[in-house]
Structures are given as structure tokens and as C-alpha cells.
Amino acid sequence: MPDYKGIQGTAVQNFAADPPAPVTGQVWYNSTTGQFKYQDTIPAGAWATGGSLNTARSQLAGAGTQTAALAFGGNDGSVTAVNESYNGTTWTELGDLNTARRGLAGTGTNTAALAFGGTTTIPAGPGMTGVNESWNGTTWTELGDLNTARQLLKNAGTNTAALAFGGETAAIIVGNTETWNGTSWTEVNDLTTVRTNLGGCGATNTAALAFGGQIPAGPTTTAATESWNGTSWTELNDLNTAREALAGAGINTAALAFGGLTTVNVANTETWNGTSWTEVNDLNLARKAMGSAGTNTSALGFGGGPPTQNATEEWNAPYSATETITLTT
Amino acid sequence: MTKTYQYCVAENWGKGFIDHNESSRITFKGLPGDVWQVPAYNKHANLWIQKVLGTPKTRAEAQAIVDGVITQAQATWDADNVANESAEQKVDRIGERPVLITLEE
Numbered sequence: 001m002p003d004y005k006g007i008q009g010t011a012v013q014n015f016a017a018d019p020p021a022p023v024t025g026q027v028w029y030n031s032t033t034g035q036f037k038y039q040d041t042i043p044a045g046a047w048a049t050g051g052s053l054n055t056a057r058s059q060l061a062g063a064g065t066q067t068a069a070l071a072f073g074g075n076d077g078s079v080t081a082v083n084e085s086y087n088g089t090t091w092t093e094l095g096d097l098n099t100a101r102r103g104l105a106g107t108g109t110n111t112a113a114l115a116f117g118g119t120t121t122i123p124a125g126p127g128m129t130g131v132n133e134s135w136n137g138t139t140w141t142e143l144g145d146l147n148t149a150r151q152l153l154k155n156a157g158t159n160t161a162a163l164a165f166g167g168e169t170a171a172i173i174v175g176n177t178e179t180w181n182g183t184s185w186t187e188v189n190d191l192t193t194v195r196t197n198l199g200g201c202g203a204t205n206t207a208a209l210a211f212g213g214q215i216p217a218g219p220t221t222t223a224a225t226e227s228w229n230g231t232s233w234t235e236l237n238d239l240n241t242a243r244e245a246l247a248g249a250g251i252n253t254a255a256l257a258f259g260g261l262t263t264v265n266v267a268n269t270e271t272w273n274g275t276s277w278t279e280v281n282d283l284n285l286a287r288k289a290m291g292s293a294g295t296n297t298s299a300l301g302f303g304g305g306p307p308t309q310n311a312t313e314e315w316n317a318p319y320s321a322t323e324t325i326t327l328t329t
Numbered sequence: 330m331t332k333t334y335q336y337c338v339a340e341n342w343g344k345g346f347i348d349h350n351e352s353s354r355i356t357f358k359g360l361p362g363d364v365w366q367v368p369a370y371n372k373h374a375n376l377w378i379q380k381v382l383g384t385p386k387t388r389a390e391a392q393a394i395v396d397g398v399i400t401q402a403q404a405t406w407d408a409d410n411v412a413n414e415s416a417e418q419k420v421d422r423i424g425e426r427p428v429l430i431t432l433e434e
Contacts, residue, residue, distance in 0.1 A: 042353065047352050048351075051343040090343075123417075123421045124421050284347050307361065321348075
């Protein structure tokens with residue numbers, strides 16, 4: 001029978017501590033703990049804690065990836081313009097938004113982001129805004145406003161080709177969809193299910209996904225999912241758990257929906273394969289109104305509440321894990 | 330009665346506090362006051378409590394901590410009023426009034 005050396009070409013190495021960056025399949029002996037260990041890749045996803053935001057807040061927006069993200073605006077007891085950048089380990093404060101606001105949307109990367117909509121006041125009504133700012137990695141610059149000032153809308157795309165959809169004005173919940181070409185916003189076809197405080201994602205302004213939220217009747221939560229093809233929205237299969245104030249990451253064929261509010265804050269996480277949603281491992285902290293970034297295999301959730309939180313969680317599917325080999329005689 | 334959960338107090342220090350493997354093997358429930366609910370009689374949960382230097386609490390002790398934090402938050406919420414503000418506006422401004430949570434055995 002071939003032994004480990006025969007298969008791998010090396011003997012099992014002896015370490016005083018686990019190696020810092022083992023590769024999948026690597027086997028070693030930890031002489032301190034007296035254990036054989038190996039590095040495995042676990043296909044099912046899971047959430048791990050990440051570095052905490054410097055400013056705990058909810059109703060904030062996010063952009064970027066799991067290891068290069070941006071968190072801006074929000075509600076920390078008052079409306080804030082705070083802007084922080086994440087490097088995969090810690091959050092660092094950068095230049096503030098020009099217009100402090102909460103319930104805004106954001107898209108792009110952590111060096112080229114777009115922040116649009118929201119409300120500048122508490123309570124929300126008087127401060128509904130269509131203000132739109134572009135981030136270049138150093139400062140925010142005001143550009144053309146949304147046509148419909150509103151809060152609790154969602155987003156897709158980049159800072160030169162973005163999509164804004166859903167939300168609520170001071171008067172009503174809307175299904176308005178607007179597309180951004182780097183210069184101005186243009187009204188296009190509305191969502192089929194008018195809603196606010198929804199989840200959304202998408203890498204471009206021609207392919208996006210809208211899911212969950214609050215609909216006017218009741219009002220109540222919805223599980224409805226719609227996909228945007230650049231021209232119109234099409235209804236697809238619902239979320240397993242109807243909720244509002246949920247977060248989203250990914251693209252319209254591979255998305256992640258997490259957290260939110262049913263009648264209580266929930267930790268539910270669902271993954272979308274382009275056809276249906278599947279329940280996967282929950283967040284460690286149930287919460288709503290958090291910021292998000294990343295993809296459905298490598299996502300980031302941060303902030304939220306209540307109570308207002310600074311916690312960050314990192315989703316990876318698959319993820320790499322060190323396992324202990326149990327020897328029996 | 331056999332208990333289903335155990336409780337500890339541990340401050341979330343961020344990266345590494347809960348790793349992916351722990352999250353997939355243990356059902357965590359983060360509660361006010363840095364209280365964490367994890368499964369009882371669970372090897373992985375016990376190892377995690379050791380790792381984070383969690384202070385074990387009985388259900389009653391954990392309940393008292395959670396109640397204390399929420400009761401204080403309710404008092405703060407009740408005292409935070411703005412002239413001529415409607416109930417709906419208050420919820421929009423500072424969120425729903427915190428509700429007490431009953432911990433499971």
C-alpha cells in the first residue's frame with residue numbers, strides 16, 4: 001500500500017505550531033499538541049467574524065469586495081457621513097461623504113464607488129435626497145442627482161454604469177428604476193413588485209437582481225425575486241424567507257441574501273444559483289439594515305442593528321479549514 | 330431536564346473570534362451584553378469557549394445580563410423623545426423599542 005511519502009513525494013513534516021498557510025491536502029504533525037492535522041476545503045459556506053467597523057451604525061451602504069470594501073453613510077444615532085475602507089482585516093477611516101445620509105445605496109469598488117439617494121434627516125421624510133457622489137479612492141465628488149429622491153433603494157453596477165431600483169419617497173413606496181451612465185440618471189422600466197428596504201445586487205447596470213423588501217399592502221414583507229436584463233424586470237422564484245432590510249451580494253445569476261427583518265431580526269442566509277434560493281449557514285449575529293460587499297462565494301456583511309452594531313462577518317463558500325486527524329488502534 | 334444550550338460572556342474582538350469552521354459546526358446566537366448562546370454538550374462549542382476565554386454562565390445568569398442590558402436600553406428609548414414627534418417618527422429615528430428576550434434552557 002502506498003504511504004503518504006509515496007503519494008506526496010515528501011514525508012509528513014513535524015511542526016511546533018500549525019504552518020501559517022497550509023495548502024489543501026497538506027498533512028503535518030503538531031509536536032506541541034501531539035496531533036496529526038491536515039488542511040481541507042469545505043464546500044458548504046460559513047460566516048466568520050471580521051474586523052469591526054470604527055463607527056457602529058445601521059442603514060449604511062457598501063461597495064467593493066470582501067478584502068477591499070468601502071462602508072459609507074448610515075445611522076449611528078444621527079445621520080452620518082463617515083466612510084471607512086476594509087483591507088480584509090481592519091477598517092480605516094477615509095474622507096467623509098459630502099452629504100451625510102442614511103438609507104442610501106452604493107456600488108462599485110473601494111477605489112471607484114458611487115453613493116446615491118438616502119435621507120439626510122431623522123425622521124426620514126423631510127430629507128429624502130437624490131444626491132449622487134463618486135469616490136475616487138481619496139475624495140467624494142458630487143455628480144448628477146437621481147431623478148427620484150428616495151431612501152431604502154438598492155443598487156447594482158459600477159460607478160460609471162450603475163442601476164438604482166425600488167425604495168420610498170416621502171409619500172410612497174416606489175418601483176422606480178434608474179440607470180446611470182457616468183453622467184446622468186435615466187428612468188427606465190419599474191420593478192414589477194413595488195417595494196422598499198429590499199435586497200439587491202449585480203455587477204452591471206444591465207444585469208441585476210432584486211429580492212425581498214417591504215410592499216405597500218399591509219405593509220408587509222415580500223419574498224419576491226426579480227431579474228433585470230437591461231430593459232425590464234422578470235419575476236423569478238421567491239426567497240425561502242420573506243423579509244425586509246436584508247443585505248445582498250453577488251450578481252444576478254449567483255447571489256447571496258442575508259440577515260433582515262421578518263417580525264424579528266434574522267440571521268438567515270440564502271444562496272441564489274440563477275434559478276432558486278437555497279438556505280445555507282446563518283450569520284452568527286442576527287441583524288437588519290447592514291452594509292454589504294462581495295460575491296455569493298466571498299461576501300462581507302457589516303454594521304446593522306438594532307442595537308446599532310459594528311460587527312463584520314465574512315462569508316466564504318468553500319472555505320479552507322485545518323482538521324485534526326483522530327487516530328484509532 | 331437536559332439542557333440544549335450553554336451560555337458564556339465573551340467580547341467579539343473581530344477577526345478570528347469565530348472562524349468559518351466554528352461557524353459551520355456550532356449554531357451561534359449573539360445576545361446583548363456580549364452573551365453568546367452555543368449548544369450544550371458539544372465538543373466544538375466547548376473548544377470555542379476556551380479559545381475566546383469565555384466566562385461560562387448559567388442560563389439564569391445569562392438571562393440576568395441580557396435583561397439588564399435590554400432594560401437599560403428600554404429606559405433610554407423611553408426617555409428619548411422629541412417634541413411633536415409621532416410614534417412612527419420615533420421608530421424611524423431610533424428604531425423599535427427593544428424587547429426582552431427569553432433564553433432557552
